[in-house]
Amino acid sequence: MYSTSPVKIVTEKVASPDQRFAVTHRQELIAGFNQASLTNADGIMIGAGGIGSEIGEGLCRKAVGRLRIFDHDVVEHTNLNRQHFFAADIGENKACCLVRNLASHCHGGTTLEGYPMSFEDALALDMDMSAAFVVCGVDNSEARVAASRYYYRLGIPVIFIAVDMLAECGHVFVQESTPNTPCFGCAFPRSLAGRKAPCFVPSAKDILKVTAGIALYAVDSLLMDRHRNWNYRLHHLAGFAPDVLTTVGKDSKCALCSSIQQGSPAVGATTRRASTGSASL
Numbered sequence: 630m631y632s633t634s635p636v637k638i639v640t641e642k643v644a645s646p647d648q649r650f651a652v653t654h655r656q657e658l659i660a661g662f663n664q665a666s667l668t669n670a671d672g673i674m675i676g677a678g679g680i681g682s683e684i685g686e687g688l689c690r691k692a693v694g695r696l697r698i699f700d701h702d703v704v705e706h707t708n709l710n711r712q713h714f715f716a717a718d719i720g721e722n723k724a725c726c727l728v729r730n731l732a733s734h735c736h737g738g739t740t741l742e743g744y745p746m747s748f749e750d751a752l753a754l755d756m757d758m759s760a761a762f763v764v765c766g767v768d769n770s771e772a773r774v775a776a777s778r779y780y781y782r783l784g785i786p787v788i789f790i791a792v793d794m795l796a797e798c799g800h801v802f803v804q805e806s807t808p809n810t811p812c813f814g815c816a817f818p819r820s821l822a823g824r825k826a827p828c829f830v831p832s833a834k835d836i837l838k839v840t841a842g843i844a845l846y847a848v849d850s851l852l853m854d855r856h857r858n859w860n861y862r863l864h865h866l867a868g869f870a871p872d873v874l875t876t877v878g879k880d881s882k883c884a885l886c887s888s889i890q891q892g893s894p895a896v897g898a899t900t901r902r903a904s905t906g907s908a909s910l
Contacts, residue, residue: 801861
C-alpha cells in the first residue's frame with residue numbers, strides 16, 4: 630500500500646521592487662486573462678511524466694493557487710532527457726520529486742502537493758479529489774476512463790493529453806464541466822477497452838512542449854475569458870498531415886457517459902469522433 634502522506638511545499642510570492650508590477654504583470658496584460666481566477670484555482674494533475682513536467686512548470690510560473698500531483702511511478706534514468714528530474718531523483722517517486730523540482734519555478738505563492746499513488750489508489754482511499762480543473766497525462770486508458778467517469782459525475786472539467794509513438798503528433802481533448810457535453814469515451818471509444826501504451830516508446834521534449842502549451846491555454850479557457858472554439862485539437866510537427874481543430878460531439882450511445890445521468894442528450898449534438906492512436910508520455 631502506498632503512503633498517503635503527501636510532499637507539500639508552500640512557496641512564497643516573490644515581491645516586486647516596483648509595487649505597480651507583480652511577477653505576473655505581463656500575462657495580466659493579455660485580453661481576457663484573469664489572474665485572480667488562476668491564483669484561486671485548485672488543480673489536479675494525474676501523471677508526473679514528460680507531459681506533466683511541462684504542464685506543471687507552466688502552471689507554477691503562471692501562479693496557479695494549488696497543484697496536486699498524483700503518480701505511483703518512480704524516476705528512471707531514461708526519464709532525464711525529457712522529464713523534469715535529475716540524477717539524484719532516480720529511484721524516487723515521480724510525484725514527490727516533481728513537486729520538489731517545480732518549487733523553484735514558483736514565484737506567485739503556489740502550494741504544491743505530491744502524492745505517491747495512482748488516481749485509482751486515491752479514489753480507493755476516499756481522498757478528496759475535487760478541483761477547479763484536472764489534467765490527465767498518463768499512458769493508461771484505464772486511468773483515463775476512471776478520471777473521465779469520476780469527474781463527469783462531479784461536473785469538473787478534465788483535459789486529456791497524449792503524444793504519438795513517432796514523437797511527431799500530439800492531441801488535447803477537453804471534457805467540459807457542463808451537462809450533456811462529450812466525455813473521453815465519446816471522443817475515443819476504442820480506448821474504453823482499457824489498453825495501456827508500451828513502457829518503452831520514443832518520446833522527445835519538442836512534442837511534449839507543444840502539446841503542453843495547448844493544454845495550458847485550455848486551462849486558461851476553463852477558468853477565465855480566454856476564448857476556445859474547440860474541444861479536440863490534433864497537431865503534427867512535420868506537417869505532412871493536416872492539423873485538426875474541431876468540436877467532438879456527444880455520442881448518445883457512448884458506453885461511458887450514457888450510464889451517467891446528467892439529463893437528456895443535447896439538441897443537435899453531433900457524433901463526430903476523434904481518431905484514436907497509441908500514446909506515449
